[in-house]
Amino acid sequence: MKAPVRVAVTGAAGQIGYSLLFRVAAGDMLGKDQPVILQLLEITPALEALRGVVMELEDCAFPLLAGITTSDKAEEAFKDADYALLVGARPRGPGMERKDLLEANAAIFSAQGKALNDVASRNVRVLVVGNPANTNALIAQRNAPDLDPRCFTAMTRLDHNRALAQLANKAGCHSNDIKKMTIWGNHSATQYPDISNALVNGKSAADLVDEAWLVDDFIPTVQQRGAAIIKARGQSSAASAASAAIDHMRTWALGTEDGDWTSMGIPSDGSYGIEEGLIYSFPVTVKDGKYEIVQGLEISEFSRERMTVTEQELKEERDGVSHLLP
Numbered sequence: 599m600k601a602p603v604r605v606a607v608t609g610a611a612g613q614i615g616y617s618l619l620f621r622v623a624a625g626d627m628l629g630k631d632q633p634v635i636l637q638l639l640e641i642t643p644a645l646e647a648l649r650g651v652v653m654e655l656e657d658c659a660f661p662l663l664a665g666i667t668t669s670d671k672a673e674e675a676f677k678d679a680d681y682a683l684l685v686g687a688r689p690r691g692p693g694m695e696r697k698d699l700l701e702a703n704a705a706i707f708s709a710q711g712k713a714l715n716d717v718a719s720r721n722v723r724v725l726v727v728g729n730p731a732n733t734n735a736l737i738a739q740r741n742a743p744d745l746d747p748r749c750f751t752a753m754t755r756l757d758h759n760r761a762l763a764q765l766a767n768k769a770g771c772h773s774n775d776i777k778k779m780t781i782w783g784n785h786s787a788t789q790y791p792d793i794s795n796a797l798v799n800g801k802s803a804a805d806l807v808d809e810a811w812l813v814d815d816f817i818p819t820v821q822q823r824g825a826a827i828i829k830a831r832g833q834s835s836a837a838s839a840a841s842a843a844i845d846h847m848r849t850w851a852l853g854t855e856d857g858d859w860t861s862m863g864i865p866s867d868g869s870y871g872i873e874e875g876l877i878y879s880f881p882v883t884v885k886d887g888k889y890e891i892v893q894g895l896e897i898s899e900f901s902r903e904r905m906t907v908t909e910q911e912l913k914e915e916r917d918g919v920s921h922l923l924p
């Protein structure tokens with residue numbers, strides 16, 4: 599049996615937390631041979647609800663669950679953390695864009711970036727789920743100057759999975775049959791879900807669909823899926839978000855499959871002309887725990903326009919929180 603790793607989760611008593619923790623403890627995230635210690639963070643008024651969640655975790659008698667701690671102090675929850683899933687933040691309601699949450703949520707991520715800087719493992723892998731995820735990840739990263747900037751990522755895996763599902767429906771195949779889907783940019787309505795390189799059972803996806811479907815159906819459906827779920831459910835996505843967080847971390851830890859890639863919001867290194875430093879979603883492969891941007895893809899004029907729109911939005915979000923970016 600491997601030695602346990604420490605997995606910190608913030609917002610652990612929230613709706614995503616309730617779907618996420620049980621799957622992490624069951625081994626879905628890091629494998630069925632990897633014991634985990636859960637280090638759960640909540641705000642003080644939610645600690646009682648969190649106590650109930652912990653009781654349920656105990657009652658599952660998970661073979662891989664090696665311990666649970668709870669705290670309302672980030673410095674305790676992040677101590678020696680190998681993985682940190684930053685979920686705790688306000689969700690949006692109907693009629694809001696995710697960036698409307700920036701004011702309410704940004705302060706959380708500067709404080710948590712500082713705490714990670716002070717106490718987490720030097721190789722901590724941080725996934726920001728709380729919205730607006732890309733800019734919150736940037737805030738956390740910039741407040742953690744002693745950690746490698748590449749430790750900080752934002753979740754666009756939910757968008758990636760949504761894009762797979764939409765294309766699978768259209769092509770009449772299973773999402774397993776699709777490779778090389780890409781989400782570029784921000785986890786927002788400007789994101790660009792791109793099928794130009796996608797393969798369906800080894801054949802070009804772009805050849806299977808017409809441009810009208812792409813422009814009028816696929817791209818807006820993926821961009822607006824979060825809002826559609828809020829409208830239908832009255833609350834934002836939770837189980838699918840938790841599942842995507844599991845997928846993101848599992849891929850980061852265990853790697854992408856040969857012949858495929860995934861999408862992650864990561865610090866831009868200037869690839870594809872995207873301004874360095876922005877937390878921008880790129881196609882990435884992962885090997886030995888390291889992600890690399892897929893290089894050399896041809897970018898059409900159609901794609902470039904959309905990649906620039908979402909880059910521009912990220913610059914505006916960043917400029918709006920400059921007071922939190924040391």
Ligand SMILES: NC(=O)c1ccc[n+]([C@@H]2O[C@H](COP(=O)([O-])OP(=O)(O)OC[C@H]3O[C@@H](n4cnc5c(N)ncnc54)[C@H](O)[C@@H]3O)[C@@H](O)[C@H]2O)c1
Nearest residue numbers: 609611612613614640644686687688689727728729756839
């Ligand atoms: N990136 C994505 O794809 C994606 C998908 C779905 C949801 N989200 C976002 O995830 C966030 C959480 O969603 P939810 O549905 O679980 O919300 P929720 O309101 O059910 O839960 C959030 C929890 O975070 C806690 N919290 C608030 N401030 C905290 C802090 N400073 N430290 C620790 N915990 C804190 C709250 O007490 C609450 O229990 C929202 O911002 C939502 O918009 C992102």
Ligand SMILES: O=C(O)C[C@H](O)C(=O)O
Nearest residue numbers: 690696729824825834835
């Ligand atoms: O849309 C939201 O506000 C929640 C989440 O980001 C989602 O994409 O479902």
